[in-house]
Structures are given as C-alpha cells and as structure tokens.
Amino acid sequence: MFKERIYNFNPGPATLPLPVLKEAQAEFLNFAGSGMSILEISHRAKAYDEVHQKAKADIKELMGLGDDYEVLFCQGGASQQFAMIAMNFATKENPGNYVLSGSFASKAYEEAELLGVGEIAASSKDVNFKHIPTQYEIKLNPNAAYLHLCYNNTIFGTEFNYIPDTKGVPLFADMSSDMLSRPIDFKKFDFIYAGAQKNMGPAGVVIVVAKKSLLENSPKTLPTMLRYSTFLKKDSLYNTPPAFCIYMVGKIAAWIKENGGLVEMEKKNREKAKILYDAIDSSDGFYKGHADKDSRSLMNVTFRLPSEDLEKKFVAEALEKGLSGVKGHRSVGGMRASIYNAMPKEGVEKLATFMADFKKNNA
Numbered sequence: 001m002f003k004e005r006i007y008n009f010n011p012g013p014a015t016l017p018l019p020v021l022k023e024a025q026a027e028f029l030n031f032a033g034s035g036m037s038i039l040e041i042s043h044r045a046k047a048y049d050e051v052h053q054k055a056k057a058d059i060k061e062l063m064g065l066g067d068d069y070e071v072l073f074c075q076g077g078a079s080q081q082f083a084m085i086a087m088n089f090a091t092k093e094n095p096g097n098y099v100l101s102g103s104f105a106s107k108a109y110e111e112a113e114l115l116g117v118g119e120i121a122a123s124s125k126d127v128n129f130k131h132i133p134t135q136y137e138i139k140l141n142p143n144a145a146y147l148h149l150c151y152n153n154t155i156f157g158t159e160f161n162y163i164p165d166t167k168g169v170p171l172f173a174d175m176s177s178d179m180l181s182r183p184i185d186f187k188k189f190d191f192i193y194a195g196a197q198k199n200m201g202p203a204g205v206v207i208v209v210a211k212k213s214l215l216e217n218s219p220k221t222l223p224t225m226l227r228y229s230t231f232l233k234k235d236s237l238y239n240t241p242p243a244f245c246i247y248m249v250g251k252i253a254a255w256i257k258e259n260g261g262l263v264e265m266e267k268k269n270r271e272k273a274k275i276l277y278d279a280i281d282s283s284d285g286f287y288k289g290h291a292d293k294d295s296r297s298l299m300n301v302t303f304r305l306p307s308e309d310l311e312k313k314f315v316a317e318a319l320e321k322g323l324s325g326v327k328g329h330r331s332v333g334g335m336r337a338s339i340y341n342a343m344p345k346e347g348v349e350k351l352a353t354f355m356a357d358f359k360k361n362n363a
C-alpha cells in the first residue's frame with residue numbers, strides 16, 4: 001500500500017499530469033458554476049460546448065494546423081479506427097497500404113485484410129520489429145488509397161524518425177502513443193489518430209485529426225456511426241460523446257500549452273529518454289535494448305535483463321521503490337518504461353538509479 005502517488009510507467013492507461021488531475025478534482029462536484037458535475041450535464045449544454053470547442057482548437061494550435069483540418073472525437077479505441085479507416089477509404093481498386101512495424105500496425109492491416117482491401121508495403125516482422133522500415137524498404141502501390149503507419153510502436157519501443165515520402169498517396173498515422181510528444185510536420189499527414197489513454201488523457205476517446213476534404217464523402221452504405229462524414233457534419237455530437245474524456249483531453253492540451261508547447265515537451269522527452277538509454281548502454285550488456293538505436297522510441301523504452309528470473313525480481317523490487325508498471329509486453333518480454341509527457345524527469349532519474357543499483361547487486 002502506498003500513502004503517496006508513485007511513479008507510474010504503465011503503457012496505457014498511463015500517468016496523467018498531476019496539476020490536471022487536481023484541477024479536475026476541484027471542479028468535480030460543481031462544473032463551471034452549474035451546480036452539477038461534468039459527468040451529469042447535457043452534452044448540448046453551453047458549458048460543455050465551450051469545453052468541446054476549446055479542446056479542438058488547442059489540439060489544432062499545438063499541431064500547427066489550419067482550417068483545412070478537423071478534429072473529431074470518436075469511440076471504440078484506436079482499434080476501431082483500424083476498421084473505420086479501411087471501411088471509409090480503401091477499396092479493391094485502391095487498397096490501403098500498410099507498414100508493419102509492430103503489433104498495432106499489424107492489427108490495423110488485419111482489419112483491412114478482413115475486408116480484402118489491405119496490402120503490405122513494408123514489414124520488419126522478420127526481426128521481431130526491432131527497427132522501423134526505411135523509406136527505401138517501403139514498396140508503395142501508386143494506386144493506394146493511403147499509406148498507414150504506426151508512428152510509435154508502444155509494445156516494441158520503436159518510433160519513426162522520418163516522414164515517408166508517398167508521392168501523393170495520402171499519409172495516415174496511428175499516433176496513439178506519441179501524439180503531442182514533440183513537434184512533427186503534421187501538415188505532411190492527411191489523417192492522424194490517437195487513442196487518448198497513452199499520452200493525451202483517459203481511456204474512452206480517440207482523437208482524429210484529418211483533412212476535412214477526406215472526411216466529407218464517406219460511403220453511404222456504411223452504418224451512420226462508422227462514417228467519418230457523420231462525425232464531421234455533426235461536430236462529433238451525432239450521439240452522446242465521451243464528455244468527461246474530452247474534458248480531460250482539453251485540460252491536457254491546455255497544460256501542454258502552458259508548459260511551452262511541443263518544443264518544450266520534446267526537450268523534456270529527449271532528456272528523459274537519454275537518461276534511460278544511457279543507463280542501458282553503459283551497463284556492459286547487463287541491460288539489452290530491444291530497439292535498434294536508430295529506431296528508439298522517446299516514449300517507450302524496452303529492454304531485457306540476463307534472465308527471466310532477474311526480470312521478475314526487477315519488477316518486484318522496482319515496485320517496492322515506488323516504480324510501477326515496468327513489465328514489458330509478452331511479445332517482447334523484459335521491461336518497458338513508458339515515459340510520456342506527464343512522466344516527470346525525477347521519476348526517470350529514480351528508475352535509472354534503481355537500474356544501476358540492481359545491476360550492482362545482481363550482475
């Protein structure tokens with residue numbers, strides 16, 4: 001039992017900024033003078049509409065995008081986007097093309113494959129996804145409806161450090177675990193989406209940021225809630241949106257703005273990642289990183305120890321020190337430290353110190 005908050009390295013749902021949690025707590029019983037909780041008011045109320053519009057505007061401002069892009073709030077997780085994207089945009093003549101760089105990238109492809117509209121443009125599966133395919137490795141069908149990337153591979157701990165040139169094919173990206181973590185030339189993308197529960201808020205909402213022109217003409221044969229055009233036309237209010245989640249996402253976007261925007265997020269995220277990668281690289285092989293150096297993620301740091309017994313011991317002793325959630329995903333094994341925007345540098349320093357001590361006691 002912990003009496004205080006501890007450092008939470010879980011991949012998602014993940015740690016959220018403490019000032020945001022406190023603000024939400026303070027407003028919880030009486031939102032904006034309504035005498036009711038945000039959980040209890042209508043999604044058509046003016047006070048809610050202000051939250052909805054401000055969240056959208058702040059996200060676009062942080063990403064440096066203009067009126068040709070729209071922000072949508074969807075449900076069903078990033079996993080439902082895998083299916084919706086294929087259903088809305090891909091056909092047999094113009095299939096979706098996919099870069100398989102990890103599990104979620106592969107799941108996205110599998111949804112398109114179910115519909116017979118998916119093609120693999122590149123894959124690093126043969127090396128257990130330890131690197132991101134290069135531009136040279138991507139074989140893109142010029143008739144593709146889109147090229148789909150998973151920009152940060154949460155499970156394997158790899159991240160794109162370049163934006164592929166698609167020669168005019170629309171570029172789509174799952175940025176669930178790195179959206180708003182650093183400045184990226186978002187204008188080069190036509191469609192970006194993120195399940196909020198990694199870097200942007202609680203589970204329950206997916207943020208879609210896409211070119212309006214793409215969202216206007218969804219196939220009329222699709223069910224209403226599976227058409228992006230429904231979300232565009234009704235401003236994501238066709239049905240009851242996950243109001244509390246959107247409120248939290250809005251607070252996190254505002255917190256990022258107050259704390260120097262994406263430039264400052266990147267600076268802090270690079271400092272944090274460097275501390276952990278240095279701890280791995282200077283351990284004389286005791287810790288082994290999963291990702292190739294040129295594909296290392298700033299958000300999820302994956303590494304192994306010399307044996308599974310030591311890995312179990314590491315997880316247990318880390319938790320005793322107030323370092324939670326460092327166990328890796330079963331497909332990679334070992335450890336994974338997720339160090340999203342909200343993870344303070346002090347937490348990462350404490351983990352690096354623990355890593356050095358653990359090595360000393362167990363090498």
Ligand SMILES: *Cc1c(COP(=O)(O)O)cnc(C)c1O
Nearest residue numbers: 077078079104154174176177195
């Ligand atoms: C977690 C994750 C998903 C799955 O998100 P859900 O909201 O659980 O469907 C998809 N893509 C990436 C990159 C993720 O990290």
